[in-house]
Amino acid sequence: MDQQPQNIGQPGVQPSPQPTPQPVPQPSMQPPVPPQPVAQPVFTPPPKPGKKKKIIGIILGVVGLLIIVSAVLLYFVWWQSPNKMVTDALLSVVTAEKMNNTGTLVIEAPSSDVKMTITTKGTTNNGALSGDATVKLEVEALDKDVNFDVHGVVSDDGVLYIKIDKLQETVDTVIDAIIKQQTQQYRDQGMTESDIAQVEDVAKQQVSSMFSLDTLIPKVDGQWIRIASDDLEDNEEAQCTADVMKDIQKDKEVTREVMAIYDANRFIQVKDKVDAKDGAPGFRLTGDRDKAQAFMSEFKKTETAGRLLKCDSTIFDSVDDALKETDSSSNADIDFVIWVDRFSHKLKSLQLDVTSKEDETKVSATYDFEIGQANEVVVPSDARDFKDVYDDITSSIQDSYGVNASTDEYYYDDYDFGVDSNTSTLQGV
Secondary structure, three states: OOOOOOOOOOOOOOOOOOOOOOOOOOOOOOOOOOOOOOOOOOHHHHHHHOHHHHHHHHHHHHHHHHHHHHHHHHHHHOOOOOOHHEEEEEEHHHHOOOEEEEEEEEEEEHHOOOOEEEEEEEEOOOOOEEEEEEEEEOOOOOOOOOEEEEEEEEEOOOOEEEEEEHHHHHHHHHHHHHHHHHHHHHHHOOOOOOHHHHHHHHHHHHHHHHHHHHHHHHOOOOOEEOHHHHHHHHHHHHHHHHHHHHHHHHHHHHHHHHHHHHOOOEEEEEEEEEEOOOOOEEEEEEEEEEHHHHHHHHHOHHHHHHHHHHOOOOHHHHHEEEEHHHHOOEEEEEEEEEEEOOOOOOOEEEEEEEOOOOOOOEEEEEEEEEOOOEEEEOOOOOEEEEEHHHHHHHHHOOOOOOOOOOOOOOOOHHOOOOEEEEOOEEEEO
C-alpha cells in the first residue's frame, strides 16, 4: 500500500500555499509608432549687401577689367609697335654692358674678280672688348686662297692688343702670285719651265731679302702687340673722345636726352615687316636724310656734343659730309633688316646687303647678338709694345726697303730677276 502524507487531515497543520499563476501578456492591437525624423541644422543666408557695396563692387570690377584691357592694348599697340621695337633694339646695342656676337662679312668685286669673306665673333664685357676674325681672300690671279686670322682685345682701360696669325703663309702666297705674273713674259718667250722655276726661286729670295721679310715677319706673325693711346698720333684727342663715350654709355640721363632728340627726329624708320627668325619679328629699315640732319643739328646743341667738340673740333664733319652727299638717287641699293626679341626688345640679328650700281660690288653682312651675356675677356700677358715692333720695322725698312732715298720711288717693277732680257736666259747660267 502506498503511504499517505501524515500531516494531511491532522489538526493544526496548514497546507503549503500554492504559487499564483501569472497572466500571459497578449500582443497589443495598437499600430506601431513611426520613427521621428532627425532635426537638420538650419542655414541662415547672409544678409544681402547694401546698395552702396554693390556699386563699389561693380566699380572695382570695371576698373580691373579696364586695367587688363589697357595692359593688353599697351602691349600690342605700344610695346609691340614696330617703331618702339626697332628703337629699343638699336638702343640695346649702344648701351649694352654685356654682349656676345657672331657674324659674317662678305665683299665681292666682280670687276676685279676678288671676294673677301670675314667670319667674326666678339664679346663686350663691362668696358672690355675682344674679337676674333678669320679672313679668306679669293683672287682669280692667285693660285690659291689667302687665309689668315686676326685677334683683338681692348682692355677696360683702353689699351688695344692685336695679333695676326698665318701672316707668313699669306705673304708667301702673295709673293708667289706677283712673281708668277712677272715671269709670265718669259713663258711667252719660250723659256723652259725648269729655268722659270729657278728664276722664281731666286726672285723670291731676293724679294725676301729686299724687304727683310725673314727677320720682319717672325716679329709680327703670331705675336700679341700692345698699343696704348700714347703710341698713336693725336692720342690726346683719342683719349678725350674715348672718355666722353664711356660717360655717355654709363650716364642714363645722357641716354634719355639723346633718345628724346631721336624720338622727335626718327631718321631710322620701319619700311615693312619680314618673316620672323627663330620667333623674333623682323623689320626692314630705311633712312630719312632730312630727319638725320635735324637730329644732328639738335644733338650738337647738347652738353655731350660740346664735350666731344672740345676733344676734336672736326669730330662731326665726316657725318655732316655724308648726309649732304646722300640723296634719293643713291649709287647703291641698300637692304637693311633686323630681328628683335618680342618680349625684351633686344636686338637678335641683322642682315645688311649693299650693291653698287656702278661696278656691282656687293657687301653682305649677317650678325647675331646675345645681349646681356658675355664671355670672359682675357688680356694677353705676353704682348710686345708697339714702339718696339715699330722700331724693328723702321730699322728694316731703312736698311733695305728697295726705295730710292732721294726720290722715295719704288724700283721693284724694274727688277729683272737675274734674266737677260735679250736672250730670255738666266744670267750666269
